[in-house]
Amino acid sequence: MSTNQNKDWVEKTIETFTAKSPQPNLTPFQIENFIKLARCGGIKTREFKSAEIEKIKKALLARENTQTTPEVNLE
């Protein structure tokens, strides 16, 4: 299997996304938050509650790291 085929699906997803939108209207901070979220343990073990979804939504919509931005931490 080539290295490319072996790539983690999270990385693959970002690559596909940027291939579709070469200049995405997302900040590096937002993309980093997506990667953190996709790889965190919490997202894989149970369905999120609506309050958690709301918190994550806020974190993903924040375009840069500010003190008021909730952390995406669902380990």
Add this chain to the structure above:
Amino acid sequence: MSWFRGAAEAATLDTNGKSLVVFGTNGSGKSSFVDAVEHVINKGKIGHLTHEYSGRHQEKGIINTHKPVEDSTKLEFVLDDTNKLEVLIQSNGEFACNGTAKDSIESWDYRRTILRQSEVADFINGTKGDKYSDILPLLGLRPLELTAENFRQIARTIDYGEDKSKLESRLEEIKSRRVNKFGTINDEQLFKLLDQIYTKYGSKDGETNPDVIIEKLKKIFEKKIKDLTTDQQKYLPAKELSEMDIRKMISAVRVAAGTLAKNTESLIAEKISVLQAASQFGNKLEEGVAINCPACGQKVSTDDFRKHVVTEQARLQKTLQDYEKYRKTIVLLCNGISSVQSLIRKLKALKIQGTESDGTKTEWILQYKTEDLRSSCDEDKLTLLEENLLPLIDEIAKTATEAPDDIEKLIEDQKAVAVIEELSVSKQLEEHLNNILEVSKLAHEFENSARNEIREKSSQIINDISEDIQRMWEVLHPDKKIENIHLNLPEGSDKAIDVCLKFYGKDQISPRITLSEGNRNSLGLCIFLAMAKRDQDIHPLFLDDVIISLDRGYRGMVAELLIREFSDRQVLIFTHDREWFADLKQQLDDSEWLFKWLSPWIDPLTGIRWSEKTTGFDAAYQQLDAKDPDGAANKARKIMDLELPLIGEKLCLRLPYKHRERNDRRMAHEFLDRFITESQTCFQVQKPDGSYEVYSDGIQKLKDADGLILSWGGRGSHDFDVEINEARSLIEASENALSVFVCPECSKSVGKNNDESSHIKQCQCGHLRWRYGKAGD
């Protein structure tokens, strides 16, 4: 088990670390052991007790009805590694689990651990979605499935969230103001206009930055307005108010409400729930089957039905959009009223009154609460607004028309600059909105990507499971008429699995189309075993009366299947089929398998009891105790009819051929007679010096039994009277006759070891042997 289901004070199932076959007549308590395991796995719930009569915590079914008050209902599991689990069940069914084996046993997946008679065909009969859910844990893709679902929810929350909808509303308002003021002219033309206004107000500093120009112009306007007399200043709010088209806003609410007139909110909600139910119903239907439409009663194909549901959902979506538009018109009207209130306050501050004599309308509008309108906007409220607000605005508008030209021009320019100023705001809002849309797009991308990953990975694992199913099926059904059984991921569906096969060379998309009930159950057993085999969590398998609808030939192959595929697993088989139990006893290696016999269940206080025997003579003695000598004699003879052919087969006993089924209807006497004859040359016992001699004691026991069976054995079944003593002698003789094939030294039966070159079958230690090669010598 203590006082659990059929168990009284204590019922223990000791496997000694081996696999196990338990025989018990109906109601003897076999399933109570399986129930105990299910109780732990399913956190206190037992599937067949899930009904309205069993109590909130199934206490009415779980606890022995005659449990003494001072005793407790308890379960205790001990694993090979000595880890334990204790379950204490209270009278109300609530329970507590403790012990080092808790996590281990609780983690067993019910659908891979226990298969009951009533569940054998469940997988096949389930929907595609059910099948997918069943398989999912095996694929190890549950984490990805959860990830996909969580991203779906995140994307949904963004798509329908307030952030997006507020931005869209604001952008729409700005756009509307621009169109009202300037029509369709582009940004470049607007900036030219800005330059012209800047020049007009005497600024010739060569400034080109629109933001700076706007700021400077705002200061110029501010100064000019400040320089106006109080009387002149009244024209500003008056002009602004006169240009607010409240009439149009009210009218827009009416139009939007009219569009929704046929679709009230409750109807929409009801329709959504009906469509959701219809959609689920549609998904559960088999492909290509015609059904009666629940709405019109006409026959439609399932495909058409599903399309119909999708169309209805789209139509409803349109209605929801209309509803959203209606809400927006109300928001616009409320914002308009707030602006009016603010302008009237300004006019009041300038002490400018309308011609209104008592000022009641002015006070009414200043006191008006727009929140009331937002929560509900009916025709009465709109009419009231029209009656109070519109005359006031018309009156103020008259004042605005009297404004001198230079003031009017100043107001126009100020307004034009305000709208142009919104261009940059609008750009920021657009950028923000695009960012939200992009975040939603990436969340969707993650969901889709996770689903693709699931599809790719599951495809390989499903192929492996399919191979296992096919291989197991071939063991049970070597005739090849039903082949290529495999699980299939249907195209265009993310959460579905089909079971496909080839029936006499023709492809079938479901076993439910062509397979008989027996074959479906047989396939269900193969699927369960294939999935259990793939389970990474190694645990025992419990098969509770699962072969009931299988033909005898296929039942025999189940043992073969277990030997081939599950030699490394502990399997606990519970059956009420005496014949199969006897078959398994002969087929399965007793160094790895235990065989246990449950005594018939008598009452709740006696509970579940093990029989000392493994041939069922206990039941015969029990009938003697119940003063039924006929039944007891008959039972003993039946046991002999069943056991002797199996021993005969194992020892290659030679019997004359009989035509067709008469071969299978031989009675105990025929076998005993032949055993007695062949024993003279075949059956030997080892002497102390190591040489062998004819096993005379054993032959005598066979003769004793044969004599009694000939005399009394038939009577019981033909309504002759058998005395109690006669029946007791018959049972004892029969028991003794069967015991001659078990070595008194090593306790293993003759036939345990096989020396094919010398044509000898013997016990494990070689003390007893049967020289089948010498038969007839």
